[in-house]
Amino acid sequence: MSTEQADSSKKEAKQDKYIDRIQILGSNDKLRTQGGATTLVSEQALETFEFDDINQVLATVPGVNIRQEDGYGLRPNIGFRGASPERSKKISLMEDGVLISPAPYSAPSAYYFPMVSRMTAVEVFKGPAAIKYGPNTVAGALNLVTRAVPEMQEGAIDIAYGSDQYSKLHAHYGNTQGKFGYLIEGLHTQADGFKQIDFSDSDTGFTKSDLMAKFKYDLSSNGHQHFVELKLAHAEEESNETYLGLTDQDFKASPYRRYASSQQDRMRWDHQTYQLTHYIEFDQLDVITRIYQHDFARDWRKVSSLGEDQPSLLDVLSAPELFQAEYALLSGQAAGEIILGTNDRNYQSRGIQTDLTWLQDFAGLSHKFDIGVRFHQDFINRDHFEQSYQMTAEGKLGSESEKVFTTVNREEVDALSIYLQDTITLGKLTLTAGVRGELIESRYQNRKDENDWLTKKSQIWLPSLSAFYKLADDYGVFAGVHKGYVPSSPQQDDENVEAEKSINYEIGFRQNGSGFTSEIVAFYNDYSNLKESCSFSQSSNCDLDSDFNGGNVNVFGLEAQIASQFSLTQTLDMPWSVTYSYVKSEFEQSFNSDYPQWGKITAGDSMPYQPDHTLTLMAGLNATNWQLNLLAKYIGEMQETAGQGQNLSNKVIDSSLVFDLAANYNLYGEHSVYFKADNITDEIEVISRRPNGARPGKPRMFTVGYKFNF
Missing domain, CATH: 2.40.170.20 (TonB-dependent receptor, beta-barrel domain)
Structure with a gap:
């Protein structure tokens, strides 16, 4: 491997390590060996159907129950594994690993929901590792990942x-x-x-x-x-x-x-x-x-x-x-x-x-x-x-x-x-x-x-x-x-x-x-x-x-x-x-x-x-x-x-x-x-x-x- 190739591999490894910190599931293609059912909707998958509606995006995620409302997905109602979908209040809703509901503890009903069209990944995580992403741990976590600062123009x-x-x-x-x-x-x-x-x-x-x-x-x-x-x-x-x-x-x-x-x-x-x-x-x-x-x-x-x-x-x-x-x-x-x-x-x-x-x-x-x-x-x-x-x-x-x-x-x-x-x-x-x-x-x-x-x-x-x-x-x-x-x-x-x-x-x-x-x-x-x-x-x-x-x-x-x-x-x-x-x-x-x-x-x-x-x-x-x-x-x-x-x-x-x-x-x-x-x-x-x-x-x-x- 050339010096240039080695430097490139190190750079990618560093980037992947940081991405693994802001994303629940990470970016690699290896077999995940931790417990908990997981689904990653990648940027390529998001662009395939150009969905604006998170309800449509989550159709490919098992264990998700949705109550539709307005037809455009303006205010989604999302639940996991039978948890109430009303205003997505039973899930830990995050953007880049940070709670994004208007008031996650005081009033968790998500009348605000980020626009999925600007996301580069959507992750759903259910099961034991939900412990890391509370306060709501009954159902699981939904993490929306925004675009990263590019390394070049x-x-x-x-x-x-x-x-x-x-x-x-x-x-x-x-x-x-x-x-x-x-x-x-x-x-x-x-x-x-x-x-x-x-x-x-x-x-x-x-x-x-x-x-x-x-x-x-x-x-x-x-x-x-x-x-x-x-x-x-x-x-x-x-x-x-x-x-x-x-x-x-x-x-x-x-x-x-x-x-x-x-x-x-x-x-x-x-x-x-x-x-x-x-x-x-x-x-x-x-x-x-x-x-x-x-x-x-x-x-x-x-x-x-x-x-x-x-x-x-x-x-x-x-x-x-x-x-x-x-x-x-x-x-x-x-x-x-x-x-x-x-x-x-x-x-x-x-x-x-x-x-x-x-x-x-x-x-x-x-x-x-x-x-x-x-x-x-x-x-x-x-x-x-x-x-x-x-x-x-x-x-x-x-x-x-x-x-x-x-x-x-x-x-x-x-x-x-x-x-x-x-x-x-x-x-x-x-x-x-x-x-x-x-x-x-x-x-x-x-x-x-x-x-x-x-x-x-x-x-x-x-x-x-x-x-x-x-x-x-x-x-x-x-x-x-x-x-x-x-x-x-x-x-x-x-x-x-x-x-x-x-x-x-x-x-x-x-x-x-x-x-x-x-x-x-x-x-x-x-x-x-x-x-x-x-x-x-x-x-x-x-x-x-x-x-x-x-x-x-x-x-x-x-x-x-x-x-x-x-x-x-x-x-x-x-x-x-x-x-x-x-x-x-x-x-x-x-x-x-x-x-x-x-x-x-x-x-x-x-x-x-x-x-x-x-x-x-x-x-x-x-x-x-x-x-x-x-x-x-x-x-x-x-x-x-x-x-x-x-x-x-x-x-x-x-x-x-x-x-x-x-x-x-x-x-x-x-x-x-x-x-x-x-x-x-x-x-x-x-x-x-x-x-x-x-x-x-x-x-x-x-x-x-x-x-x-x-």
Whole structure:
């Protein structure tokens, strides 16, 4: 090997070592010997279908349960292994290894979600190693990886246009000169929407913009990587989105209709990120420290009720024949009063975290110690208010009344997190033992009364143990057990509402080699207490932001993912993959709950929004200068409320089968064009009736785009 080649290999090794610190799964193609089911969606996979919607990206990840909402994935609802998908609040949501939810402890519902179009990798991690990424360890972690500062001049432009006036402009440019490197990236997407509001020509679409800058200074010496990096980002959205759906009868007649009462519904938010990273490595030790702050402000105005002592919106739309006058008012066919509520909130999340990896041999064994500590603070201020509007018989909303504040409170948390994990290699056996500690102090204030404070403290230690046995160089078996935990809300008294706790087990098989990868996992989650919280995205028929105990619940299932590539000719390959999930759940006791998605529970009932079966098939053709790929996604029937048998009448989401097609062609040099068709068979199904009525998924959508890399 030449000196130049050796220097290049060392450089790549250093880069891979750092990437392994900011990514959960790392960047190499070796067989992973730690426990925990994992999936890496690479940059190449993300570019194959050019998805903007994280729900579409996660279709190739086993064990993921999703409740769709608006068709564009603006506010995803993601759960793992049967955990509630509502606003992705049960998973540890991260960007570059740092918690990114608006207030991960105080209010974890992810009304902000990073734009997946600017990510270079998406990682899903479930099982025992979730201990490293708390506080939520029941389900697992989702890590989104942003573009790195390039080692040399690099840039790209991506322009696209599609159905419903969809457009995208995405560009990035960066360079490293001497010890200083930088990256500037911008992304803007918008669409007019695919729904039509009665008596109105207003669009039902959105605009989203995202700008990120990274500045890096290299302090490396003696062949060891050492640098500091500053990341700054700003994102904003305005979407004419609503929680108001349709009656089932109206959905069948015109699924993309919206009632006149929703004509002024609108979400606006903006988000800022400030992050300073320091990384240093030695021969057997590397340390990464991150100081971060995220600011998020949002207000969402939407139809909230028909006034006091009136039936709920969900009741009206579930049985319009019983509430004909109220239905006429919602649909703009009669005059009357409509109440619009604006949930105005601002959040802040900040902290400092240090993670180190230390490799050491002693007592004849190879050890890899992972140690981390994080001090984190976050808060949410709620300033919710309502205004009444007069609906005319012509379907127009008149001027609004004065604001009446309904919720004015603050929740805040100081949290110290610690984890220690030791991975021991004994020949073909790899043992990983770990423990996580969460020490939380939370405060709740009803700001209508400055003296109305609730303060509480809690601490918990979460152990984990896993083992991997290498049967051959490219495959092996693994098993693990860990304790799952989701903290309760700061405004909840722990004597009445407990934190969510579970003991989670898994056993599986993993293979990576000879162009063939697979992972098959059986899991069992034994909840000692299932916890849910009420949000407006689920229902208005409960006390918002309150928690509810669900008691003992068992969730079990199977996950499988297999991928490979056939060589059809010397110039034509066929990549393919199969992703399958089976999930089943059972409440272990009977009880009555005020949580609307539970209600009257009988032992043996299933949890809501858990399809028994999901299946995704991908097949493609790759030639020298073109690619063609087809994705088929099947989602089985889902219950919208807990229960079984006749109790589920009109409370079931039917199964669906959606096909997506993508093609790209390399024109010359670094110029290429692409075409994609989402939902090519124009599948029209109810994707949710929560919180208020039936809503459709995205109809067939065509997009054409052009890319230039330099």
